[in-house]
Amino acid sequence: MPMLPTTLPAWLALLETRHAETHIDMGLDRVRAVKERMNLQFGCPVIMVAGTNGKGSTCAMLESVLLHAGYRVGLYIKPHFLDFNERARINGEMASDAVLVEAFGFVEDARGDIDLTYFEFTTLAIMHLISKAGVDVAILEVGLGGRLDAVNVIDADVSIVTSIDIDHAAWLGDTREEIGFEKAGIFRAGKTAICSDPLAPQSLIQHAADIGADLWLIGRDFNYQGDQQQWSYGGRTQRRNSLAYPALRGANQLLNAAAALAALEALRMQLPCGAQEVRTGLALVELPGRFQVLAGRPTTVLDVAHNPHASATLAQNLGNMGFHRYTYAVFGIMEDKDIDGVLAPMAGLIDHWCLADLPSPRSAKAAELAEKVAALRPAGAKDADFSVTTFADPAAAFANAVSRAEENDRIVVFGSFYTVAGVMAARKNSLH
Incomplete structure (x- = not known):
């Protein structure tokens, strides 16, 4: 035994x-x-x-x-x-x-x-x-x-x-x-x-x-x-x-x-x-990762929206938040999800996409996501106003978004639990 x-x-x-x-x-x-x-x-x-x-x-x-x-x-x-x-x-x-x-x-x-x-x-x-x-x-x-x-x-x-x-x-x-x-x-x-x-x-x-x-x-x-x-x-x-x-x-x-x-x-x-x-x-109820708005600037939102219904709700909530100059998305998702259905409600809200590979064999590759997201580019958008970059993990994608975002911008971390967890872990490590 x-x-x-x-x-x-x-x-x-x-x-x-x-x-x-x-x-x-x-x-x-x-x-x-x-x-x-x-x-x-x-x-x-x-x-x-x-x-x-x-x-x-x-x-x-x-x-x-x-x-x-x-x-x-x-x-x-x-x-x-x-x-x-x-x-x-x-x-x-x-x-x-x-x-x-x-x-x-x-x-x-x-x-x-x-x-x-x-x-x-x-x-x-x-x-x-x-x-x-x-x-x-x-x-x-x-x-x-x-x-x-x-x-x-x-x-x-x-x-x-x-x-x-x-x-x-x-x-x-x-x-x-x-x-x-x-x-x-x-x-x-x-x-x-x-x-x-x-x-x-x-x-x-x-x-x-x-x-x-x-x-x-x-x-x-x-x-x-x-x-x-x-x-x-x-x-x-x-x-x-x-x-x-x-x-x-x-x-x-x-x-x-x-x-x-x-x-x-x-x-x-x-x-x-x-x-x-x-x-x-x-x-006083608390629940991490459900339209969780972190303290400080730029505004940072964590949300485990990984299906079209949740993504539409997230888009509605973001629309109610008031003006932000640019919105950066840190996004990664499992490949068996309705990825197009998740991206569609967010299309007009995100200016800069930071796409991440996730630590799971079921995850969609960031490079494949980049092809889908590139199609969301508004006609005639300049590179300063729209970009798509790929990263090896959510922590790297988030670090890039933080380095580029100014205090009137916002960062939205969404998709798989792995995406949000990766950013939470990176933030926790940076505080220690």
């Missing part, structure tokens, strides 16, 4: 090498079998969140409000930017290496001869860790889709589907109806199922009806309205007025906040939250 790793980096390295050898079989039978052996169950309400975009923001808002209401909260969120530990949060704090190593050992003992992918293994470990942490509520973010995601071996008390758009088409289908059905797979009979997409696919509505879930739709069962200063939420039995805007910036955040408040309304008997706790929780 080979020795098991004793450190988190060694565990992650082992799982990476195994992952390369494990064929991804999209069923949940293997994960469910290991879950049974682990006797994995939660003794508290579980909120599960799926969606193409907005799921991280919705999870972060739920965590923040519930923490301010005095509850012990467990959160599983992904992917991470700098440290794997970011994926597991207990009471607002990242899980320690020691706790994660112990959880990995537990899954390894339980799995026996059953092969698990990196994602399945780490998901079971983090859910085990949260289930043993004495939390009052567990918030679980779904990775890909919903129906066949490893998180879905748990039965949620409240399930949320945020937005539904085309992403991961190879796995989930290439229409909103197909994708809506996959995401509705997290709904459960007799339990609250929330959808905050204003155009919920019929497949999702039908699936909820077929299994007897209690479906809450935005515009029908809950809603929001706002002016410049504040906003209000209205649900089936609960109104919340004069709320502060969420600290997360951007056009879609009220949809996400409304979904979070609908979940809290559904759980109001088990997890009551007062008006002031909701206000404070939303006002």
Whole structure:
């Protein structure tokens, strides 16, 4: 019997090498079998969140409000930017290496001869860790889709589907109806199922009806309205007025906040939250890489927009920011994404493109991106007003943008998580 790793980096390295050898079989039978052996169950309400975009923001808002209401909260969120530990949060704090190593050992003992992918293994470990942490509520973010995601071996008390758009088409289908059905797979009979997409696919509505879930739709069962200063939420039995805007910036955040408040309304008997706790929780919520505007000049924005829906939202948010002389983009993305669809909303907003190779075999090459971006050049634009350069990694691309941008310009870092993480790591290193 080979020795098991004793450190988190060694565990992650082992799982990476195994992952390369494990064929991804999209069923949940293997994960469910290991879950049974682990006797994995939660003794508290579980909120599960799926969606193409907005799921991280919705999870972060739920965590923040519930923490301010005095509850012990467990959160599983992904992917991470700098440290794997970011994926597991207990009471607002990242899980320690020691706790994660112990959880990995537990899954390894339980799995026996059953092969698990990196994602399945780490998901079971983090859910085990949260289930043993004495939390009052567990918030679980779904990775890909919903129906066949490893998180879905748990039965949620409240399930949320945020937005539904085309992403991961190879796995989930290439229409909103197909994708809506996959995401509705997290709904459960007799339990609250929330959808905050204003155009919920019929497949999702039908699936909820077929299994007897209690479906809450935005515009029908809950809603929001706002002016410049504040906003209000209205649900089936609960109104919340004069709320502060969420600290997360951007056009879609009220949809996400409304979904979070609908979940809290559904759980109001088990997890009551007062008006002031909701206000404070939303006002102080933090989530890196979602239209995150850094302090200082030139203005720098970090956003993990890597599909057309997210890119259109980013473009809208940038358009609301006021005048900047030039906008520099640091951009890198996976090659299986709808790259043209991501670039299209940004075309008129970016003057200088700094394109980066990413540390993943699935990433699009910067040189290939350059060909696509060159086609966005405005007719008759001078080189001083439009440029395209390529770099070996996001850190080099960002350093170039910083060296060229003046204080009235802005830099937008967007695309893959790897792009934003690479810039975050470079900034962290430059501060030390």
